[in-house]
Amino acid sequence: MSWLRWLWLCLKMIYQLFCCSMSLISLLFNVFWFCCTLASAIIPWCTLTLLSICVASKFVKLRTPNEKRLLNLFHEPGDISYWPIANRGAGYDAPENSKAAVKKCLARGYRNVLLDAGLTACGEIVIANRQTLERAGLSGGLAHHTLAELQKINITELHPMGSQYDAEHIATLKELADFLDEQSTPLTLFLHIHDNSARMLERLQQFMASREQFRQRTIIISPSPLAIYQLRKLQPEIICGLWHETYLSLAILKSSTLITSIYGAVLRNIIAPVIGISVVFLSKEEFNLHIADLWRNVGVYGVYVYMVNSPTEKRYFQKTLKTQYLTDSLRSEPHLLMKA
Template structure:
């Protein structure tokens, strides 16, 4: 009897072997067929990704009109171009209420501020540089709110003596401060932390503060963080902070790879996560790149632009808004001087 079982096992192994060989030959024939048709595998992969992205992409921000109203040209044309990085951190203590107040007093309404999260789960307006200047180590997430509010962010600034002592603000304190202003600014909130806790706390805060949400554009380096945030709150306007191509070694080796990477970023990632603005390095920006982003419905903004000549170039030739550390070097102010 045992020999019959052995015979059945051998037959099963033989059939399995034959099926495996058939599958290998089938795959080989398919590969040979596509190669003879000269269809690059990378093209097939991109087509598959494009098809898949149609099923997972988020709706473009329904607040396009609100975005245009936030960034639209005001009556005072020169003040439209600059976005004050960290509240124009060269002119006043960065990420401070005093810096925002100075921007508004000058007539500039576009302000970018950094946001991080503490060890106790509180969103604060600060970055790692603030800690380093105060002699603290590690990220904001390594310190509690009580520790951070013991610091004076004005003392470490070169022009800090001109301002009253100010501690690190929470997001709630910033929102209350902006609400008190006669003409609240358009706030670009740059997330320095993209953890799940940060996304959860931010979406809860913005859900409970509609007025703040209406005037805020959330900026992040992480497409995944933007996707998660907009999936929870589609009404939030978001932007992508794009690092320099030169920072990625693989992109230095080939113009083709750089082009493919840019196409994926613009035509797949941007529609999937539903961004409205993108921050690009000034050294890698030109009219063609600007048009490519505008064609997919995304407004390009360049960083960092501090020279008066560069500012004039982006105003007159590129017609693109820019991020700057100082508002004292605006061309129209120097021309008046």
């Protein structure tokens, strides 16, 4: 009778397997039902919230700068000076953020220059960055030092080719504006502010309000949409641009295409039109023609790429993508190498 015993055990195992399978199916069904119920409750609220944000954005939207004034700042694609924007005055070729570097750019025929700006401990806006202080052996950022301390630094001696230039101290924003007024060649200045504090924005607003000619040719660049909004809220005629940092796209966001797409759509279609940005700087790793078209479709005039230094990359952005780029060196421009 042992075979009956084994038959009973097999039937018992089959029954237990059936019960476990039904329990698993029931659990999966309950989870699916819960997700559907939750989605049906959340999705309408999410849609309603998004619509409310879109409607509200129309009321808080800042006035964009004059279109004719914007077009005057952008050069024609046929112009050699159109493609590169000299980062820190082409800091690989001359002392970065210096008047000498700006002079060299203008002498070469390049009229797009990006310079760094920050606020000192005594409340003075200066043309410098943290890296300059580190090379000079000073710890902390600009906000930890007074103007008197900073102007003791000879920024030309910190550069590998500094022996070719006269000694020069860190310039204030006023000194830079006076220097640009003396130049016969017009220049489009991209002023990259690294300090987005309320004190910095207040000082910058006051300066821009007092220097009409400087404001006409300057584009303020910041990685903070809130800082741009605060800056343009009182003076909508100030032209601003967004520096799109790659670290804003966190690893957890990059792992989800949906989340990344929603983040980009909100930034471009809601935040950018509300704060009224005119240009945007994108990392070359995240740039393509489709992304550029999306930014232009929301009214952004200039879509620029950073950092592009090799001649091959520059030729690619010029000939294929037809996109302006930020570069540290003007010596590697394709047309100059072709002549050489």
